[in-house]
Amino acid sequence: MQLILFLIFALLAVGSAVNLLWQRHPISSALSLIGVMGSLAVLYLLLGAEFIAAIQVIVYAGAIMVLFVFVIMLLNAGEEERTRRSLFARFLGLPLFVLLLAQIVYVVYKPSAGDLPVQFGGFIGGAREIGRALFRDYLLPFEVTSVLILVAIVGAVVLARSER
Amino acid sequence: MSLLGITVAKTVVVVAVLMFSLVYIQWVERKLIAHIQRRWGPHRVGPHGLLQPLADAIKLLTKEDLTPPHANRFFFLLAPFLAVTLALLSVAVIPFGGDIQVGEVQTALQITDLNIGLLFILAVTSLGVYGIALAGWASNNKYALLGGLRSSAQMISYELSLSLGVVGVLLLAGSLSLREIVDAQAGHHFGVLARWNLWLQPVGFLVYLTAAFAETNRVPFDLPEAETELVAGFHTEYSSMKFAMFFMAEYANMITVSCLATVLFLGGWHPPLPQDWALVKYAPALVFALAAGMLFYHSGGARAGRQRLSMQVFGALAALAGAAFLLPRVGAVFSPLFWFGVKCGFFLFLYIWLRGTLPRFRYDQLMHFGWKVLFPVGVANVLVTGYLLARSG
Numbered sequence: 001m002q003l004i005l006f007l008i009f010a011l012l013a014v015g016s017a018v019n020l021l022w023q024r025h026p027i028s029s030a031l032s033l034i035g036v037m038g039s040l041a042v043l044y045l046l047l048g049a050e051f052i053a054a055i056q057v058i059v060y061a062g063a064i065m066v067l068f069v070f071v072i073m074l075l076n077a078g079e080e081e082r083t084r085r086s087l088f089a090r091f092l093g094l095p096l097f098v099l100l101l102a103q104i105v106y107v108v109y110k111p112s113a114g115d116l117p118v119q120f121g122g123f124i125g126g127a128r129e130i131g132r133a134l135f136r137d138y139l140l141p142f143e144v145t146s147v148l149i150l151v152a153i154v155g156a157v158v159l160a161r162s163e164r
Numbered sequence: 165m166s167l168l169g170i171t172v173a174k175t176v177v178v179v180a181v182l183m184f185s186l187v188y189i190q191w192v193e194r195k196l197i198a199h200i201q202r203r204w205g206p207h208r209v210g211p212h213g214l215l216q217p218l219a220d221a222i223k224l225l226t227k228e229d230l231t232p233p234h235a236n237r238f239f240f241l242l243a244p245f246l247a248v249t250l251a252l253l254s255v256a257v258i259p260f261g262g263d264i265q266v267g268e269v270q271t272a273l274q275i276t277d278l279n280i281g282l283l284f285i286l287a288v289t290s291l292g293v294y295g296i297a298l299a300g301w302a303s304n305n306k307y308a309l310l311g312g313l314r315s316s317a318q319m320i321s322y323e324l325s326l327s328l329g330v331v332g333v334l335l336l337a338g339s340l341s342l343r344e345i346v347d348a349q350a351g352h353h354f355g356v357l358a359r360w361n362l363w364l365q366p367v368g369f370l371v372y373l374t375a376a377f378a379e380t381n382r383v384p385f386d387l388p389e390a391e392t393e394l395v396a397g398f399h400t401e402y403s404s405m406k407f408a409m410f411f412m413a414e415y416a417n418m419i420t421v422s423c424l425a426t427v428l429f430l431g432g433w434h435p436p437l438p439q440d441w442a443l444v445k446y447a448p449a450l451v452f453a454l455a456a457g458m459l460f461y462h463s464g465g466a467r468a469g470r471q472r473l474s475m476q477v478f479g480a481l482a483a484l485a486g487a488a489f490l491l492p493r494v495g496a497v498f499s500p501l502f503w504f505g506v507k508c509g510f511f512l513f514l515y516i517w518l519r520g521t522l523p524r525f526r527y528d529q530l531m532h533f534g535w536k537v538l539f540p541v542g543v544a545n546v547l548v549t550g551y552l553l554a555r556s557g
Contacts, residue, residue: 055283062290066290069297
């Protein structure tokens with residue numbers, strides 16, 4: 001049962017990701033990305049990480065992607081125009097893609113003694129454990145990240161402000 | 165009976181009750197608004213317009229289903245489905261009562277108890293905005309687009325306050341499961357006052373309630389469909405069943421938000437006074453008896469014989485329901501549901517009452533209020549609650 005669900009949502013995630021690149025209209029691409037996020041949330045759920053799954057939906061699908069869709073609607077962005085592919089993409093694209101694929105295959109099949117395979121429902125960690133990890137063990141990285149995001153927001157405001 | 169069978173049975177019952185309330189909350193709303201404005205409201209179809217929802221449904225189903233020529237067909241169709249599905253989804257985790265015993269089966273009055281129940285509801289409501297935003301965009305109509313944009317901006321802004329209003333309750337209960345949150349509110353202070361979160365979190369409650377009104381796009385926050393400015397807002401181009409689906413989504417969201425307010429702040433299905441008091445024990449029977457008495461009393465004054473008969477029939481039904489509550493078996497199952505329904509009904513009444521009372525915000529007022537008033541108040545409430553809890557250990 002879990003394996004079937006995993007296969008369905010893994011395929012959905014990959015399919016949505018491919019569709020994201022395939023679609024020409026920004027809204028279709030954005031919605032495909034939401035499909036990817038949603039499928040990932042279900043995969044987290046299968047691993048037993050309910051909290052992370054819920055946060056994935058709330059933060060990514062519910063907040064960040066809404067802003068994406070909002071901006072696309074606000075700018076009334078039209079369909080993407082396909083130009084002739086650049087020389088760079090034509091000659092280096094395929095070799096680089098094969099290289100990436102080879103890397104992924106190597107990492108996945110690399111024999112290593114210490115790694116245990118992931119189990120369905122094997123992740124133990126509710127809100128309490130994650131909160132403890134974030135605010136006790138990784139407090140400094142957590143705070144530094146939040147400052148980094150603040151810097152990014154200030155930067156965006158500075159850039160967006162019109163010159164007087 | 166297997167777990168699957170019980171779950172299916174519970175789902176069928178909950179969906180049936182939800183659909184019935186969805187349909188009749190609109191009748192109640194039209195009646196109440198009418199009486200606030202000193203009108204009769206629906207009064208022609210059936211006794212006191214009771215069959216009006218049926219007439220509306222037939223009307224909506226048989227109307228021509230138009231799709232504007234330059235609309236994006238796929239998203240135009242997807243939007244109402246998305247809206248209504250997401251609106252109906254969140255009722256799955258709401259606990260309506262404690263454990264009950266029917267025959268040999270013991271089960272909770274809840275479709276499923278997730279340990280992240282509250283987050284599930286927040287996630288589903290946060291996705292609800294896509295239905296409206298996509299509807300506005302796919303219609304290829306400037307009024308619809310403006311309505312969709314407004315609603316996205318409004319829902320993003322007020323979602324923060326909604327979550328912040330809830331955080332105080334989470335801190336008090338120490339759990340994300342809605343059932344555990346209700347259980348934490350069982351019992352009474354000094355043997356009289358119910359241990360509701362409302363008393364400890366009055367600010368959080370007000371923040372939640374205000375944000376919830378904005379999230380459901382209701383008066384005074386109904387700017388996405390402000391008809392004086394935007395024709396009908398995001399659903400301008402929708403007709404027939406697709407329009408009805410947006411309508412259903414709006415009312416389903418209202419019901420969800422009211423249920424959640426009941427669960428989080430008003431102690432769910434627990435009665436307001438100690439259960440062993442005679443007044444509380446017989447309250448459901450008393451309320452139904454009162455309703456029956458009023459119906460019989462007023463049926464004497466009814467002019468048409470048809471109306472007199474319908475009032476007597478409903479009076480007899482109310483009397484029967486009241487008598488049923490006196491049976492210990494039935495009372496044990498339905499008393500929690502009665503209290504839940506009363507509290508939830510209060511919030512729904514509040515929705516309608518405010519619609520009959522308040523004018524609509526201006527858009528800049530809406531944004532100003534959301535970000536500069538509600539949001540800081542919510543943050544302050546979380547900080548104060550956290551500080552006090554940490555001090556008391």
